Amino acid sequence: MSSKANSTAHPTLIKVDPFKSAFGQKGLHNRWHPDIPAYVTVKPGDVFKIECIDWTGAQIKNNDNSDDIKNVDLSQIHHLSGPVAVEGAEPGDCLVVDILDVQPFEHMQWGYTGIFELENGGGLFAKEFNSRACKAVWDFEGIYATSRHIPGVRFAGVTHPGLIGTAPSAELLATWNQREGQLIAECGHQIPAVAFPPWEKGAHVGTKQDLPKNLHDKIAKEGARTVPGREHGGNCDIKNLSRGSRCYFPVFVKGANLSMGDLHFSQGDGELSFCGAIEMAGVLTLKTSIIKGGVEKFALKQPIFLPSPVDPLYSAKIIFEGIGVDIHGDGKQYNMDATVAYKQAALNTIAYLMKLGYTREQSYLLLSAAPVESHVGAIVDSPNACVTMALPIGIFDNDIMPREEGLKKVNYGQCAIRSDGVL
Known part of the structure; x- marks a missing residue:
């Protein structure tokens, strides 16, 4: 009682x-x-x-x-x-x-x-x-x-x-x-x-x-x-x-x-x-x-x-690599720069999400908010540090896997932007 x-x-x-x-x-x-x-x-x-x-x-x-x-x-x-x-x-x-x-x-x-x-x-x-x-x-x-x-x-x-x-x-x-x-x-x-x-x-x-x-x-x-x-x-x-x-x-x-x-x-x-x-x-x-x-x-x-013993587990992931070269920018070679490598991994992931129909802004926000995992793959192989970004497949309603026929693009609209419309 x-x-x-x-x-x-x-x-x-x-x-x-x-x-x-x-x-x-x-x-x-x-x-x-x-x-x-x-x-x-x-x-x-x-x-x-x-x-x-x-x-x-x-x-x-x-x-x-x-x-x-x-x-x-x-x-x-x-x-x-x-x-x-x-x-x-x-x-x-x-x-x-x-x-x-x-x-x-x-x-x-x-x-x-x-x-x-x-x-x-x-x-x-x-x-x-x-x-x-x-x-x-x-x-x-x-x-x-x-x-x-x-x-x-x-x-x-x-x-x-x-x-x-x-x-x-x-x-x-x-x-x-x-x-x-x-x-x-x-x-x-x-x-x-x-x-x-x-x-x-x-x-x-x-x-x-x-x-x-x-x-x-x-x-x-x-x-x-x-x-x-x-x-x-x-x-x-x-x-x-x-x-x-x-x-x-x-x-x-x-x-x-x-x-x-x-x-x-x-x-x-x-x-x-x-x-x-x-x-x-x-x-x-x-x-x-x-x-x-x-x-x-x-x-x-x-x-x-x-760490917590009760974190949610998303075992299936698609993983994007990044190295210490500004591939998405001016192509500059950096020396063992893990920050540059992380940014390239994130930019590779954003580019993929945009192929699925998300805007750049939605993709940026999603990678910030979702339980994405990032790891240092290698920090010893000069000149390129390698960092990975793992995107959980199970968080998406639609199939996001690479297929021979390409990715299915859907119109997901846009996130909330300024009232003057400036992006």
């Missing part, structure tokens, strides 16, 4: 409204800084839930144009929930985080994938495509995603936090800002930017009580932007760091001060278009523990993790 007395829900420690701007909401912040106070504190072994707004702070809408992508304010990304302090965690320890579940909000069963403008966000092919804003909205049906903007595909999601990490120490923060500032100085002004320095514009720290102005201004002036992954974790966008994963994070400040956000319903390896997963708002269920002295014990320079 069930017993109400012995049945309790895991507490939700941070609540957000996914339909409202992140600004003004408590328990959210969008900079990394050791002086951001913990919003909640948990004990090792506690199981708890954390609600997360989408990474833009509710700037993107469920509609059929991409004007919101075109005009998105990237000074304020990413909006993270936290920090969550863990009792007993000290610098030099290892914070163990079990990602027990990742789910969209029950009242928000949709997400989106976007291509940013060249001058506002960019993406992997921002220059090659002279990117203009496009968008695909995805509807969730249990574990599956479909999109009215990319018809003919349906796939199971690998839900995961794109961004999760511990707070940096003051020394580590200074290192980040110094080395990234040096890179910017060496490379000069570029579009897209090579790195994102501290920027007071758009900074948000939603604590339980208002911060003293001098402290808020200090965080806004010094705080590291959340765009790249770093030694503490951060925005690594690893699709297999999903529900059921166990993560091992280095601790740099007392309490560890774990923060998280940028939830994804699904993503391909590489997240090509920057806004390249199926971005969503939702709820994380977590459990933490501490391994004392774990940084030294495990040589923990960066996080390590165990």
Whole structure:
């Protein structure tokens, strides 16, 4: 017989409204800084839930144009929930985080994938495509995603936090800002930017009580932007760091001060278009523990993790190769450049999808959102690194296999584009 007395829900420690701007909401912040106070504190072994707004702070809408992508304010990304302090965690320890579940909000069963403008966000092919804003909205049906903007595909999601990490120490923060500032100085002004320095514009720290102005201004002036992954974790966008994963994070400040956000319903390896997963708002269920002295014990320079045991399996794939030669561009030979090889594999895949009837924009978005796998095939055979991109056959409604008679081309329309029609 069930017993109400012995049945309790895991507490939700941070609540957000996914339909409202992140600004003004408590328990959210969008900079990394050791002086951001913990919003909640948990004990090792506690199981708890954390609600997360989408990474833009509710700037993107469920509609059929991409004007919101075109005009998105990237000074304020990413909006993270936290920090969550863990009792007993000290610098030099290892914070163990079990990602027990990742789910969209029950009242928000949709997400989106976007291509940013060249001058506002960019993406992997921002220059090659002279990117203009496009968008695909995805509807969730249990574990599956479909999109009215990319018809003919349906796939199971690998839900995961794109961004999760511990707070940096003051020394580590200074290192980040110094080395990234040096890179910017060496490379000069570029579009897209090579790195994102501290920027007071758009900074948000939603604590339980208002911060003293001098402290808020200090965080806004010094705080590291959340765009790249770093030694503490951060925005690594690893699709297999999903529900059921166990993560091992280095601790740099007392309490560890774990923060998280940028939830994804699904993503391909590489997240090509920057806004390249199926971005969503939702709820994380977590459990933490501490391994004392774990940084030294495990040589923990960066996080390590165990992948999820429940990822969807698509065994049949068609695999495209890429090498370190700009075959789709000027034909330049590169020396062991895995990024060039990855881009060529992706461009080969996009060219194939266009033969099936998808537009270049739909193909770009699909490779970002679907559970595509990419691997380094060889990184030793000079001068060409080899990278592969594996496209799951089972996600397509129609046959996409190479046939003697060629590929069947279908009109799949177009994804959501700007209201002025510019592509």
